[in-house]
Amino acid sequence: MSDYDDLIQHLRANGHRLTPQRRMVLEALQAGDHHMSADEIAQQITARYPTISIDLATIYRTLRWLRDVELVSETSLGQNAMIYALRGRHDHHHLVCTQCHTVIEIDPEVLEPVRTEIMARYAFAARLDHIAIFGLCAACRQGDAP
Template structure:
């Protein structure tokens, strides 16, 4: 997203484009999948005075604007990524921490079945499966 389109989107909602908002969005785009703490570290490399509260508030705002989304890849902080990316499901290795993305079509039959049987709509962008990756399963992964 360009700086001007972000500024226009914010102005349309009565908000302004601040350097902090721009830095947080850029950090999410650059990092791919990142926790607020990782975003904070990246932003502080450019603007040392930005605190973690500003990061959390900005991430919440960017999510309300539809620019980023989050998922939970661990018991800790949520992980944010750009909302414009293709939709995907996360596979998280409990052994080495690797995160792999797979197409939502893989779990769509389950989502369809839940919709039909339980009238439950799955938010596929928030789906994460935890297990052991092939490398760790074969004994070739990094052990914690």
């Protein structure tokens, strides 16, 4: 679900209130063409609505709520901040090199056998919507990285 109007309809159909703050955070995520930190979302909102003040605490609260209603994925790529993306629009996973910090996107299907095995072994329905796996890229393993 990536179309902004579909997101709004989904929230309303499930009885969720759409406050101005929630709307602004959703708009920022929808307009972003990459994963965004809360700071980047705040910058996007300020750029679009220069006369409106929204604090980071409100943005974090809104992002947690959007994550809990399963519209936003939250992950860490080994930096100091969590990053966020609309689910369905950016469903993918990452390999993150701990040496050169290269980030490689991998197809979600790669982790499907893991999801299946977790269900079979533990009867646990794993939500694998946005995962970062840390290690060394090929260049760093071969000593070719800058």
